[in-house]
Amino acid sequence: MNSVGEGCTDLKREYDQCFNRWFAEKFLKGDRSGDPCTEMFKKYQHCVQKAIKEKDIPIDGVEFMGPNKDKP
Amino acid sequence: MKIWSTEHVFSYPWETVIKAAMRKYPNPMNPSVVGVDVLDRNLDPEGRLHSHRLLSTEWGLPGIVRAIMGTSHTRTYVKEHSIVDPEEKTMELCSTNITLTNLVSVDERLVYRPHPDNPDVTVLTQEAIITVKGVSLSSYLEGMMALRMSANARKSAGRTPRTVEHRQTTSSGNIGN
Numbered sequence: 001m002n003s004v005g006e007g008c009t010d011l012k013r014e015y016d017q018c019f020n021r022w023f024a025e026k027f028l029k030g031d032r033s034g035d036p037c038t039e040m041f042k043k044y045q046h047c048v049q050k051a052i053k054e055k056d057i058p059i060d061g062v063e064f065m066g067p068n069k070d071k072p
Numbered sequence: 073m074k075i076w077s078t079e080h081v082f083s084y085p086w087e088t089v090i091k092a093a094m095r096k097y098p099n100p101m102n103p104s105v106v107g108v109d110v111l112d113r114n115l116d117p118e119g120r121l122h123s124h125r126l127l128s129t130e131w132g133l134p135g136i137v138r139a140i141m142g143t144s145h146t147r148t149y150v151k152e153h154s155i156v157d158p159e160e161k162t163m164e165l166c167s168t169n170i171t172l173t174n175l176v177s178v179d180e181r182l183v184y185r186p187h188p189d190n191p192d193v194t195v196l197t198q199e200a201i202i203t204v205k206g207v208s209l210s211s212y213l214e215g216m217m218a219l220r221m222s223a224n225a226r227k228s229a230g231r232t233p234r235t236v237e238h239r240q241t242t243s244s245g246n247i248g249n
Contacts (some may be wrong), residue, residue: 001097001105001108002106002107003106003107003109004107004109004128005107005109005236007123008109012109012110015096015110016110019110019113020091020095021124022096023091023094023121024091027156027158028087028158029089029123030158032115032119041110041113044110045111048111048126050108052126057126057149057150057170057171058170058171059111059149059151059170072227
């Protein structure tokens, strides 16, 4: 799967691999120890935010129905 | 305004289904999604994981719809907010389009929960509200979009389980999202 910024796809895939591993092996098993993907995410984000600005994608200030705050 | 909702049952436990749901794209059953990016991710004080994602989609609108809408741009963007609660075992995703908003509004909500009677089974409830604005054929277009989305949702019967089966047969996933 690609990133919205063509040059960001490699950074994205690296981050996704890290996240998916943490999500499956730590988060879902109740392990709240630190997120090992923070640095990777920062690099990836820097690239994506630049691409969003360049393509003028309107990500800010959008209201939409949020998830229910009340638990069922 | 058109509202549709659907429910689907996966014969897999909740953790398995949401691990696959997080990695849903790319998926040949829904080729409209051509890009996915995470904009933000954090844990709230209750330990729930929030993710904000940007999805790029190519809708392949029929020519007549593009002509009515007055645009030949078929690349649209969708913003998605998801919350995973590992204690309550719920995953909720809400998304809305952020382009073409002067023409159409598509708000979608998906919730994955274990089946109340069987923890080895997961229920997905999916609903959408579609509103086409300022077009005299709005009901017709909304109906068409609802049909398209409904068809995609039915295809999702193969979507997540395909990802689930793929995951279960590969030991280390190198499947990008």
